Amino acid sequence: MTKEWVLVTGASEGLGREFADLAAAEGRGVILASRQVDKLEALAADLRARYQVEAVVIAADLAQPGAAEQLWQAASAGRVIDILVNNAGLGRNGDFADLAGWARERASIEVNVTAATTLMKLAVADMVAQGSGRVLNVASVAGFLPGPHMAVYHATKAYFLSLSEAVATELAGTGVKVTALCPGATQTNFFAADDAEKATLLTKVFPLPSARSVAVKGWAAMKEGRRIRVTGLMNWLFAVSPRLFPRRFTAWLTGQFLRRR
């Protein structure tokens, strides 16, 4: 019977798949959640076969009201969840004034902010009661910078980063730790899902790290109990740039990378 369970949101693609694999490789039971159930089922079968672990699939559209509460209830029924990987997320590249982008921007607020906060709150409450636990919040280097042409996404990640740090501070001495992983552009489906893969300089200028390499760093940071992990030298430079340069300049520069061309 599995004693240690990990809930991974957004496990059907990219970083989430890799987190699920890393958790299963350590012999933990995995609960895989997102909308694409066929991909989750295939991943669950693969993890069961390769690591002889329990793998559970839960369909969840986290942009829907109440979905995060329902997911936590289903995931934690009869199981103690030791690790929450709060990974599901999406962004929208385009001008803020363009109303056509609002549906996707709104979904990004629902998933990246509302659902992620809800899951974190429910997880932290249970983990404090049990005296241990880990939350790995997949934020972004975007959380350090305003992002012209991807303004709502950057704002969601600034919120998530701030929330993570604040809650990590509150939780000192409880046995529960919160880590914010802050990658930059990574080889996943993230930009293609927004039809933006070839549209911005961001994905063309620098060689993008693999999802595996980013997930490995995030997983290690979570196990070490680190509060923030920015991956990659360029991303670290982006993260500190608002402290070194006028904020107006940093926003302009970020906008050059994000502007559709």
Ligand SMILES: NC(=O)c1ccc[n+]([C@@H]2O[C@H](COP(=O)([O-])OP(=O)(O)OC[C@H]3O[C@@H](n4cnc5c(N)ncnc54)[C@H](OP(=O)(O)O)[C@@H]3O)[C@@H](O)[C@H]2O)c1
């Ligand atoms: N790739 C990058 O460049 C990058 C950089 C920094 C941070 N991040 C962050 O990393 C996290 C993972 O993204 P990724 O790069 O792995 O992108 P991805 O390959 O597009 O994966 C995103 C995951 O989020 C899930 N998701 C999206 N909308 C959802 C919804 N309404 N309900 C439930 N799940 C939903 C997707 O699952 P379904 O489609 O099956 O629902 C998918 O599994 C995100 O939080 C993203 O902001 C990514």
